[in-house]
Amino acid sequence: MNIPETGSSRDAIISTMEAFRDGDADAARARLFSLVYATRPDVLEVTQAAYTAFFAENALNPMAFPSLRRMETEVVGMTLSLLHAPEGAAGSMTSGGSESLLLALKTARAWARAERPHVTAPEVLLPATAHPALFKASELLDLRPVVVPMAPGFGADVAAARSLVTDDTILVVGSSPQYPHGVMDPIAELAAIAEERGILCHVDACFGGFMLPWVEKLGHPVPPFDFRVPGVTSISADLHKYGYAAKGASTVLYRTRALRRHQFYAYADWPGGLFVSPGILGTRPGGAIAAAWAVLHYLGQEGYLDLAGRAMRATDAIVRGVRAIPELDVLGEPVMSALAIGARPGNEALDVFVVGELMQARGWYFDRGQSPSSLHLTISPAHDGVAEEFLSDLRASVEEARKSKEQPQGKAALYGMLGSLPDRVFVRDALLDLMDGFDAPGEAKP
Numbered sequence: 259m260n261i262p263e264t265g266s267s268r269d270a271i272i273s274t275m276e277a278f279r280d281g282d283a284d285a286a287r288a289r290l291f292s293l294v295y296a297t298r299p300d301v302l303e304v305t306q307a308a309y310t311a312f313f314a315e316n317a318l319n320p321m322a323f324p325s326l327r328r329m330e331t332e333v334v335g336m337t338l339s340l341l342h343a344p345e346g347a348a349g350s351m352t353s354g355g356s357e358s359l360l361l362a363l364k365t366a367r368a369w370a371r372a373e374r375p376h377v378t379a380p381e382v383l384l385p386a387t388a389h390p391a392l393f394k395a396s397e398l399l400d401l402r403p404v405v406v407p408m409a410p411g412f413g414a415d416v417a418a419a420r421s422l423v424t425d426d427t428i429l430v431v432g433s434s435p436q437y438p439h440g441v442m443d444p445i446a447e448l449a450a451i452a453e454e455r456g457i458l459c460h461v462d463a464c465f466g467g468f469m470l471p472w473v474e475k476l477g478h479p480v481p482p483f484d485f486r487v488p489g490v491t492s493i494s495a496d497l498h499k500y501g502y503a504a505k506g507a508s509t510v511l512y513r514t515r516a517l518r519r520h521q522f523y524a525y526a527d528w529p530g531g532l533f534v535s536p537g538i539l540g541t542r543p544g545g546a547i548a549a550a551w552a553v554l555h556y557l558g559q560e561g562y563l564d565l566a567g568r569a570m571r572a573t574d575a576i577v578r579g580v581r582a583i584p585e586l587d588v589l590g591e592p593v594m595s596a597l598a599i600g601a602r603p604g605n606e607a608l609d610v611f612v613v614g615e616l617m618q619a620r621g622w623y624f625d626r627g628q629s630p631s632s633l634h635l636t637i638s639p640a641h642d643g644v645a646e647e648f649l650s651d652l653r654a655s656v657e658e659a660r661k662s663k664e665q666p667q668g669k670a671a672l673y674g675m676l677g678s679l680p681d682r683v684f685v686r687d688a689l690l691d692l693m694d695g696f697d698a699p700g701e702a703k704p
């Protein structure tokens with residue numbers, strides 16, 4: 259395939275691209291429980307307008323665009339305040355949760371090099387449910403991930419965490435909440451372990467950072483997870499999830515400015531000039547910063563609280579509805595608007611992946627979890643209107659799965675097989691093959 263010899267008209271290009279969307283997951287109809295955090299059309303319009311207005315600006319050099327520097331500083335400032343950061347705290351905007359986590363770990367490594375010179379093979383404690391971005395970051399930074407197993411309620415096992423800390427541990431990580439089940443890790447306990455040992459503690463609030471504060475205000479029980487917890491030294495919170503910003507926006511925050519300094523990179527010997535950058539990216543899109551600033555001002559605390567209320571209303575209805583289905587259960591005690599649906603103990607004969615396929619045939623889209631098998635829902639404010647329809651389709655799909663004597667087929671069988679295979683190296687290879695196949699010549703696209 260070559261770049262076309264000649265250009266096409268704007269209208270032709272846009273209509274061709276619109277046609278590409280035919281097979282896409284439908285976020286607008288609120289049948290998508292993953293990837294998109296849907297609110298209202300007016301919120302989308304504001305973020306789009308702000309993004310477009312600063313579309314061409316580049317936050318690489320904060321001196322060239324004081325507008326971006328101001329908006330970034332204010333977005334970080336608002337996030338620090340939301341998460342109860344003390345005087346003297348500091349943070350950065352990043353391109354997403356993965357970059358925020360990579361930076362939190364990079365900061366921990368640089369801190370340890372300076373403050374814990376005896377550590378030659380640094381280790382980081384990661385709960386089994388920690389986001390893969392943390393395992394990826396460990397690999398990139400050559401840090402050894404030490405996996406803390408799940409306790410029965412799916413939160414990190416504190417006693418195990420305590421026993422896994424060694425003289426080489428530099429950082430303890432907890433999630434608030436973790437993605438797979440929407441369950442909180444015991445942040446206060448994990449942070450206390452870090453504090454006792456004089457090491458760092460990062461809270462991955464990529465998912466919950468812009469939701470839990472409102473959930474707490476709405477009166478739901480939320481265990482302390484932010485800078486109010488002693489021992490928490492850094493937090494990541496994604497703007498492009500429940501902050502409803504345009505994609506490409508997250509924050510990473512530190513209890514002290516001195517700690518954040520370990521995150522930066524400076525190079526003084528380049529013939530092209532003096533270079534300093536806060537994170538991973540060089541060129542940084544101005545649009546993502548502008549859209550984040552805009553949506554925080556457009557919604558205000560009142561708007562976020564209202565949207566959180568809608569998401570939680572849908573969540574409560576779905577949790578109650580799922581628990582009323584004898585064959586199904588919600589796994590653990592989700593703290594906010596994310597949950598996993600699994601088979602109720604004693605009903606393991608019902609394959610939830612088969613239920614998932616039957617729901618997908620009815621137009622619903624969500625992630626699949628493993629060990630135990632589950633269907634994962636990230637619930638957005640826009641789902642407020644569809645909870646009852648979702649539950650009635652779910653009851654019908656369970657009925658259909660129960661009656662069908664057939665073995666799971668197609669994707670349901672594949673998920674089940676890949677989830678239960680003891681040889682994880684084989685499964686990793688299969689995933690790499692899948693990735694490799696997406697652009698293979700002549701291949702049907704999955």
Ligand SMILES: *Cc1c(COP(=O)(O)O)cnc(C)c1O
Pocket residue numbers: 354355356357359389391433435436437462463464465496508
């Ligand atoms: C989404 C998420 C991440 C990763 O964020 P990206 O923006 O997808 O890179 C990390 N941790 C948790 C808990 C998340 O939910």
